[in-house]
Structures are given as C-alpha cells and as structure tokens.
Amino acid sequence: MNPLLLRIDSEPDGLVPSGRELSAFVERMSELCGTDFRRYQGPGLLRRVRRRIASEGVADIHELLARLDGDPGCVERVRADMTLHVTTMFRDPDFFAEVRRVLSALATYPSPRLWVAGCATGPEVYSYLVLLKEAGLHQRCRVYATDLSPRVVNRARSGKIDPGLLPEYEAGYRRSGGKGHLLDHIEQRDGAAWFDRGLLDGVVFGVHNLLTDASFNEFHFVSCRNVTMYFDSIGQRHAHTLIHESLRPLGWLGLGIGESPLHSPFQPDYRQVASGQPLYQRIR
Template sequence: MIGHIHISPEELEEVVHLIRRQYGYDFSDYARASLQRRVLRCMQKANCQTVYELKYQLTNDPRFFAWFIESLTVNVTEMFRDPVFYKELRMNVLPKLASYPTIKIWHAGCSTGEEVFSMAILLHEAGLLDRARLYATDLNPANLERARQGIVPLQYMKDYTANYIQSGGLSDFSSYYTARYEHAIIRKEFRKNLVFATHNLATDQAFNEFQLICCRNVLIYFNRHLQNRVMTLFGNSLAPLGYLALGMKESLLFAEARQQFEVVNPAVRIYRSKT
C-alpha cells in the first residue's frame, strides 16, 4: 500500500494477465513483493486511485502502457558499479578472453547501458575492443533507445569516475565522453561494437554463443522458477568454459543449473561453465 492506493494479490494477477494477453509482456514469474511495489508506485505517479482505473488506462492508451512498462522495468544501474567486480574482470577474466579471435559478450537486462559502456572501456584498455562484439538486451525499448545514443546523466559522472579509478582504471575518464548540457555522451568509438536489442528473459530463447554473460541485479526481481529458467538459458548460451557474472546479491547456490558451473570468484559472483 502507498498512501491510500491499494492493490490486492488478486488484482495484481489481473494486471499481470492483462499485460500478457494484450501486449505479450510476461511478468508471471516476477517476485510478487517487488512487482507490487513497482505497480503501486506507477499508480501513484499516474494518479490512478483504483486498479480499475489502471486497467482501463492500460487497455485503452498505448502511450500510457509504454510509460507504464518503462516505469515498471527501470533498474538501478551505474558505470563501474561494484569496482571490485570490474577489477576482477580486468585482472583475471579479460586476459583469458584475449585468446579468442572474436570475443562475444552478452549484457542481459542492460537497462540504460551504463554497464555495457563500462565493459567497452575495459575492453578498449585491454586492447580487445576491436575484436569484441557486445550484445546488450533489455525488455524496455525506451531504455535501449537511450543506451543506443550513449546518453548518461552528467550529474553522476563524478561518482562514476571514482568507481572507474577504484576498478583499476588509469586513463583520464573524461576522455571517454563528451559533456553536452546536462548529459554525458559516451564517445562513438567506444560504442561501435555494441548491438542493442529487445530480449525478454522470461520468454525468449538463446540467440548466440558467448564467452561472457553479465546479468547483474536482474535475477533478484524474479521468482525461483524464472531464475532457474534464466540460468538454463545462460548455460545454453555460453561457449565452452565461458564466464557468467551475476550481481553481488545474487547466487547460483540454489539454482538447478549450478552443477554446470564452477565458482571463479565467489566474492564478486563470477562463475565459469564446466563444459
């Protein structure tokens, strides 16, 4: 409950069903407590006092639906988030990937692109960007459009610079972007090998074979059933001995597919396919 706006578990299921039936987005296996909070927040922002109003708007106004999906799927993201993770990539993972003639990396649930931009910078500094292909996917088309344009809010760049330095970065971080009004634009040469595409982890299949998959701070929004589905999808998408990176609060410990992976660094949630 937020203020006096309320949505019951039954009403939440009605909303999930409506979205799946009318638009094909499937939130059936999203963790209910988190999903309920997000729906309530959307209702409050849109001044929908009842679930009936919400369903009416979702059914009859495509622009409202687009806004609703954008609000519902927004993920907290930042460049070089958890610098120790990027330091591990820099020191121990990328040198292994350097042996491949082509390096394919998938950022699943990429949000507005900050993490894939960070990866591009790491690859550039390791001399690997020219032979790397980075696939960044998300459910939310608005996120992807912003990511395609390389737009990052300028107000966060001081924090991102600190993250970058803590991750072992030695260059002048400001050389990677140009400031324009209230935005930083990641320079084109660091976006040239990035491919952005819509992909729904809840319903879509494997689409390539990757040496590294990063899916950080996405699984925490899924229930156990969907987490298992996604882990199987990642297992099917990894090249032999490929790496999988999860968020700091996520783990393979309870996943059905855990036997397929060995732990590379438990502190930063990096795993490697056994086969």
C-alpha cells in the same frame, strides 16, 4: 500462481491489492504490452503497483486497471515501473576489478564474444567497453547488448550520458582499478555527455526477452546483472537455462550482487571465480 502472491492475499490493509487482483492486473498488462509479466516477483511487483496507484492519483488497483484501457501513456508508465532500468557505470566496482582479471584469460581467444543481457540504458555496456579497451581487446571482442525494452535499447545505443553522473562514474572507475581517465572516453558538448562513438559503433544492440526469446549465439562472457532478481523462481530457472545454453564451457558469467546460478539446475557446472563477487566460470 506465485506462492508469494497468495501470502499477499492475507494482508489486512484494504488498499493492498489481493493476489487475485494483482494477477488480473498483470494479465491485462501482459495483453496490452505483448510482454508476459507473470514471471516477475510478487512482492516487488506489488510495491511498484502500489507506488503507481499513488502517483497516478487513483483510489485502487481497479481504477488503475480502468485507466490502462484508455490511456497508452499510463500503460507505458506501468511498464517502466515493472521493468526498472536503474543502472550506473562501474556498478559495484569490486566486481569490475575482478572482471579486469578475467579479461586477461578472455584475451587468449582470437575473437571473444561478450553479451550484456538486460543492459538498460547503457552504462553497464560502457563500463565493459572501457575495460576491453584498456585490456587491448576492444577490436577483437564482439559485444552484444540487449534488453526487453526497445526504448532503453535505443538510449543505450545513442551513448547519451547524464553529465551530472560523471563524478560518480569516475569514482567507480577508479575503485575498479582504473588508472587512466574515464573522461577520455566521454565527449561533452551542448550540456550533454556522450560515450566514445568509436567504441560504441562495434556493439550489436537488440531487443531480447530473457523469459521468452531463444539463445542467439554462444558467448565467452555473459553479463546479466540485476535482472534475474526481478523474476520468480520459474522465471529465474528459465533465464538461467537460456544463459547456460548461451555460455561456452569455460566461459564467464557475471551477475548482480545477491544473484547466483547456484540455486539453478546448473549449479554443478559453475565455480565462483572470486569469493564475495558474483562472477562465475562455467567449468563443464
């Protein structure tokens, strides 16, 4: 049991599910979805379950639990809450500015491999594809993009982008050091926007669970941004073991702001490439 859940037990507010109730809820969700949610952080889960109780218009976690059993739509909504898919192109542009520098070292390999783990609906993958194209690496770098959720993997594969977000994406691209035009990689038609099919066609998309699935290749660059922060300490250790197994010595690891491999058992194997940015190189 996550110790954070135990602390929640002592909260006085009667509407706050107890640690035991939340655990029972997570168990039931895991059975219904076939995905083990027990390794997700207690406080984050609790916040999301409470929001779901409010938006479903049920009184408490018991009513939500009862609804799960009769309503597959509710299961899907709760599952989406548990695995937040918030993402954007060039999220944290200073991070991607550092990635641009690393790509020149990646270019020394004849056939580098990049894995975007927890890719959500695709914008992170599209950001890497733009950088690879600008570095002249797109034809020789094989990109793999995976996520827990088949629905978001399909969306990522489709290349569909919300056209309303393009100005924000363009601004992120510029702040990451982009000198060209992001829109050169995006086609707009029928009120929708689509990422460059020529770049996307080389990507291998797939469903992969960082907590239960095995390593499936050896990579020169692993990007796992804003995913491990949802896991508890056991889940983080598990994911970092898998990432370490999947990363070649001298390969690079990109994480989200606030995430670090330095609390994992592999801490001595990494050095931070640029201070302030969660970009690491495996040094042995």
